[in-house]
Amino acid sequence: MKNIYIIGVGLIGGSLAKDIKKLDPEVIIHGISRKQTTLDKALSLNLIDKKATLEDIVNADLVIVAIPVDTTVKMLPMLLDKIPETGLIVDAGSTKKDICKVVENHPKRRNFLASHPIAGTEYSGPEAAISGLFEGKTNIICEVEKTAFKLQEKALKLFESLGMRIRYMNPEAHDKHIAYVSHLSHISSFMLGKTVIEKEKNERDIFDMAGSGFASTVRLAKSSPEMWTPIFKQNKVNVIETLDEYINNLRQFKQFMEQDDFEAIYNEMKDTNYIKQILEGIA
Amino acid sequence: MKNIYIIGVGLIGGSLAKDIKKLDPEVIIHGISRKQTTLDKALSLNLIDKKATLEDIVNADLVIVAIPVDTTVKMLPMLLDKIPETGLIVDAGSTKKDICKVVENHPKRRNFLASHPIAGTEYSGPEAAISGLFEGKTNIICEVEKTAFKLQEKALKLFESLGMRIRYMNPEAHDKHIAYVSHLSHISSFMLGKTVIEKEKNERDIFDMAGSGFASTVRLAKSSPEMWTPIFKQNKVNVIETLDEYINNLRQFKQFMEQDDFEAIYNEMKDTNYIKQILEGIA
Known part of the structure; x- marks a missing residue:
């Protein structure tokens, strides 16, 4: 070449x-x-x-x-x-x-x-x-x-x-799976950033309280909207499906909290710790 | 000492x-x-x-x-x-x-x-x-x-x-603000991990598709349930408030997608890019 x-x-x-x-x-x-x-x-x-x-x-x-x-x-x-x-x-x-x-x-x-x-x-x-x-x-x-x-x-x-x-x-399998392991991460990060900015915009000092955990979780919210808007548009159906499931999981977590079911909260986290093994595969 | x-x-x-x-x-x-x-x-x-x-x-x-x-x-x-x-x-x-x-x-x-x-x-x-x-x-x-x-x-x-x-x-201000800049990040990360594991548990190869973005966003889902369950319990009211706002933002994002309002999707991301300046303060 x-x-x-x-x-x-x-x-x-x-x-x-x-x-x-x-x-x-x-x-x-x-x-x-x-x-x-x-x-x-x-x-x-x-x-x-x-x-x-x-x-x-x-x-x-x-x-x-x-x-x-x-x-x-x-x-x-x-x-x-x-x-x-x-x-x-x-x-x-x-x-x-x-x-x-x-x-x-x-x-x-x-x-x-x-x-x-x-x-x-x-x-x-x-x-x-x-x-x-x-x-x-x-x-x-x-x-x-x-x-x-x-x-x-x-x-x-x-x-x-x-x-x-x-x-x-x-291509269909690619778009379906990538919605979970990439596109959803970007939206969860963007909306986390949005939620915190909305709440804290008049209290800039508050961000002194944010640590490396917050930085890691909102990192993708720095991504380019020019790049990501067309991705979400082209993968609309799959991305909406991931959002439905993500929102349902968050609502269930919230419900457990409202019901003071902290055993369920514990189990949700314990089960998800399985992500450690998965991430070892990535790193 | x-x-x-x-x-x-x-x-x-x-x-x-x-x-x-x-x-x-x-x-x-x-x-x-x-x-x-x-x-x-x-x-x-x-x-x-x-x-x-x-x-x-x-x-x-x-x-x-x-x-x-x-x-x-x-x-x-x-x-x-x-x-x-x-x-x-x-x-x-x-x-x-x-x-x-x-x-x-x-x-x-x-x-x-x-x-x-x-x-x-x-x-x-x-x-x-x-x-x-x-x-x-x-x-x-x-x-x-x-x-x-x-x-x-x-x-x-x-x-x-x-x-x-x-x-x-x-103490009240601490608990309120830390719910946004720390506790919510952990839940968003745990629930992201849960959503992806649930979907992909029978297709372990799929995690080959996950990149550093996913790893960063779910990193906190490795955290200790022993440590975090009592935190959520003690900060229940504030954490539920952050979850309400986060879920609402996600639902609105989803709604924009369903309505094919990709200009709104673009603006959501563009506005949230402001997190760059905030993170510079943290790093």
């Missing part, structure tokens, strides 16, 4: 750029963005070698699409129109069903690989790009059989050299 | 023991616990110099009570009965109203200082004790005026040498 085009040089696109350049300094990383200021920043941070436009991807060996998922759905057919026969487009979106759907009948479907690297931080933009973000992380690949075999190989080799573990899944 | 007795040599008591010993190797740290196994472990980890019993606190310069808050309420009057005139009892509980209440008319009220060091991790027991846990953290002192001045001085000097910032607050 010589010419890699990254559309969206923010946290994910920029971090990929950094690691790819490190792995192979011969590669030329071309950055594409809606905003000139983003490209200028990416260039000054040495994330990209050159600025480019969408027209230029006719020269691409690889195009990485790391933009909000609604824009991915809008642009992907047009990107596939432009990509050369030997080129591959890979996305990094947190939803997979709508993205796979929009290209299912595209004549160049074989030039696209649907992927979701489960990596990130709560920050965004080119300044948020960091080295080694993907090391040891999971990358979920959907509908791998629909991508040309040689292009699959090329992408998988890259993902592995970035240190990622590959898992295969269909 | 020569003889310090620590009742409860777990995460908080053990970490205090470590730092105090480091500051002044001449001090003798006596450990007291319901369980012999805990004391044996604390001894083998060098957290304490000696095992002791409650009777021994007649010799104490300082007693630190770091046990579940219901046990603190039960034991505190009896501990005050035993403490010498020159000795001080300090607690570390996450609630303050009931603890202050139970000793308000005790003849030796002046030998007690109500405190809440806002520090901890999700782990518990002597093995969880770590050095430097209190460095840069806030310690909330309640009803400072009810403690003998010389004993206040002694305690404040210790807290400051441990690196803590002191804040003064009345």
Whole structure:
């Protein structure tokens, strides 16, 4: 691979750029963005070698699409129109069903690989790009059989050299499960932040009382609304289901408290401590 | 201070023991616990110099009570009965109203200082004790005026040498605000863990999909039910209030999604991004 085009040089696109350049300094990383200021920043941070436009991807060996998922759905057919026969487009979106759907009948479907690297931080933009973000992380690949075999190989080799573990899944299963293990966490965090800000907005000193536990639980409430609004929109049905279950569990906890059933409160927590074993698997 | 007795040599008591010993190797740290196994472990980890019993606190310069808050309420009057005139009892509980209440008319009220060091991790027991846990953290002192001045001085000097910032607050205000910035975080985390475990318990592989965001948001769900059940019980009214507001915010978020009002979803998140500034104050 010589010419890699990254559309969206923010946290994910920029971090990929950094690691790819490190792995192979011969590669030329071309950055594409809606905003000139983003490209200028990416260039000054040495994330990209050159600025480019969408027209230029006719020269691409690889195009990485790391933009909000609604824009991915809008642009992907047009990107596939432009990509050369030997080129591959890979996305990094947190939803997979709508993205796979929009290209299912595209004549160049074989030039696209649907992927979701489960990596990130709560920050965004080119300044948020960091080295080694993907090391040891999971990358979920959907509908791998629909991508040309040689292009699959090329992408998988890259993902592995970035240190990622590959898992295969269909887009529906991806969107359903990711709603639980990622999308719901973001909403629980955003609403926790909201609840506390509303209550305490006139008592700023109160936040002196907040410790590392609060910081950890609301960390995701710093996430980008530009990125997350389209994710919730595309995964609406699954996310609403997770919210229903989460709200019911909270209401039941509250009810146990109202009924002074602290044995039940104890058991709720004791049972959920099982999360320790699960988190050991993640860490 | 020569003889310090620590009742409860777990995460908080053990970490205090470590730092105090480091500051002044001449001090003798006596450990007291319901369980012999805990004391044996604390001894083998060098957290304490000696095992002791409650009777021994007649010799104490300082007693630190770091046990579940219901046990603190039960034991505190009896501990005050035993403490010498020159000795001080300090607690570390996450609630303050009931603890202050139970000793308000005790003849030796002046030998007690109500405190809440806002520090901890999700782990518990002597093995969880770590050095430097209190460095840069806030310690909330309640009803400072009810403690003998010389004993206040002694305690404040210790807290400051441990690196803590002191804040003064009345017990009611403490319990109200801590419900928002600490107790609610724990419930939101426990219920998130519960929701995901319930859904995914038969599909353990799914947790491969969970990333650092999920890990951060459910971290507090590893916390000790033994410690947290009595906290929720003592702070029931305030905690139920926070839960009502949190549940309402979640329901409104869900409703916006059901109504396809993604502009509102965007705004909810954008407004809550303000948490960034708040967290900078904490970190």
